[in-house]
Each structure stands twice: as structure tokens, then as C-alpha cells.
Amino acid sequence: MALTAVVRIPTRALLRPWARLRDSALGWMEPVGGVEVSTQRFGSQRVLVEPASAAGVAVMTFKNPPVNSLSLELLTELVINLEKLENDKTFRGVVLTSDCPGIFSAGLDLTEICGRNPAHYAEYWKAVQEMWLRLYLSNLMLVAAINGACPAGGCLMSLTCDYRVMADNPKYAIGLNETLLGIVAPFWFKDTLVNTIGHRASERALQLGLLFPPTEALQVGMVDRLVPEDQVQSTALSVLAQWMAIPDHARQLTKNMMRKPTADGLLKKRDEDIQNFVSFISRDSIQKSLQMYLAKLRQKKG
């Protein structure tokens, strides 16, 4: 039987200019408030959302080949689709996963932070902040089904989830490897990691830019469970089923109590953080490091 539900999109969401712009570009959302939308299978070009067979659960799949890099478009679509799920009170949990074989997400799209102008850097960073804030503070239960490599921004995205299931394949690795690129993980990336694996382990992991293979990631607490590759999504769904047994209001208030102080750290100085990012990333030395890193990635094949 086809699963359908109705999503009410509040006019408020459609009033934010950047959202309205993106929504109309995606073509699945009518630009009027209170529209009813079928969720039988929705989403957008780079983010597919499908209701799972269990009631109240959706699977959000990123499909931005070749490596699910977090381009401005992907970030925007992610936030819009998350908001859509949150506004539909029939959904309580979401599995986040990838459609790119062997890669969960390559992290921030390096072409967005290399060789562009300050206005672009500012717009992009605002979208990165928005993605983190929305996921980190989401009232939904989020489980990351990490079915591939998960560096930097990909790792950050998975760390915003309430639980992480990773494919037990030694070819994959997860971590905040920013220092290897000659850049610095911002304080809210660091805070998210510290909240997950603790201060000492974070200090070491961040300075060395460690990318942990699955067994080590489990040991350090960066992921919660390892399973064979073909069981990542089904395990994530069964984890969600367990979490669904907890009354939503109690779980949501608890999540908020645990996470709000960290999110407030960014909310209080969002603009300052954007300015810091723009001035840091615009430095010649940083741009050179990023260009060299990108060139190495591109040469790898040749």
C-alpha cells in the first residue's frame, strides 16, 4: 500500500527570501503558505526523501555525485527537506544516508571555498551554519547511516545526528581532517566533536586531522555501531524503532537541554563567525593550501 502523508508548509518558512528563492528553483514547493504536499516520495534534485515502511520514519538520501560534497545547492536542499519533515507532524525520525557508492559525504565543497569572492564565501558559510543549526537542534530523531567515507563536513553532519551506524569497511574513514588541508575546524565543529568523544580525544583528533577507520571510530565513540555494509540502513531503521518507544516530548526536551548551550555558542555570534571565516579563507596562504589539496585530489586518478 502506498504511504502518503500531508506536509503543511508554514507561510513563515516561505517568507525567508533565501528559502523562497531556493524553493522555487527546486520546483516541488508551491510559493504559497499552507500548501498540502504528498510525501509519498518527495525531495529535490540532490536530496531524496522517502517514507520508510515503519510509520513516522523517513529516509533522506543525499545524491550529489560524485562525492556528495556539500555544495550550496545540497546544503539548501537539505535544510528545506528537513524543514518539510519537521512541519509534518507524522514524521518522528529520519535516517540520513548517501546514494554515492562508498562515500557518505566528502564534506564541504572545496570549489565553494576556493577561488571565489568574499560575498560568495559569506553566503556559503551562512548555509553551512544553517545546516548545522537545523540538524543539531532538530526535534526529529536523526540516525546517520554512514555507508562510506565521511571526512570533515561529512563527519560534522553525522555528528549532529543522535546515533551513528557505520559500514564496517576498513576502506572508509571518518573524522575532522581540516588541519590536513591547512585549515582550522571552527569552534562549533570542535564543540560538536567534544560533545561526542570528549575533550582529550578531540584535542588529539583535531590537531592531527585524524581520519578514523571504522574500528577506531567505534573505540573512540565517534560512531555508535559497526555493521556489514549491506546492513547499514536496515540497522539505522531498527535503531530508530527503539528510539521511537520514548515519548517525544520528554526526549525532545532532553535533547534540547543537552544541545542548546552548544548551539547558542554559534547563534550568539553568527555574523562574527561569518566574518572570521571570510577573512580566514580569503588569505592567500589558505587559498594556496586549498588549491594544492584540490590539485592533489584531481591528480590522484591520472
Ligand SMILES: CCCCC/C=C\C/C=C\CC/C=C/CC(=O)SCCNC(=O)CCNC(=O)[C@H](O)C(C)(C)COP(=O)(O)OP(=O)(O)OC[C@H]1O[C@@H](n2cnc3c(N)ncnc32)[C@H](O)[C@@H]1OP(=O)(O)O
Ligand atoms: C584562528 C582562526 C580560525 C578561524 C577559523 C574560521 C573559519 C574556519 C575556516 C575554514 C573551515 C572550513 C571547513 C571545512 C570542512 C570541510 O569539509 S573541507 C573538505 C574536506 N574534505 C576532504 O578532505 C575530502 C576530500 N576528498 C576525498 O578524500 C576523496 O575524494 C573521497 C571523499 C575519499 C572519495 O575518494 P574517491 O577516490 O572515491 O574520489 P576522488 O578523490 O577521485 O574524487 C572524485 C572527484 O570529486 C572531487 N572532490 C572530492 N572531494 C571534494 C570536495 N570536498 N569538494 C569538491 N570536490 C571534491 C575530486 O577532486 C574529484 O574531482 P575530479 O578529479 O574533477 O573528478
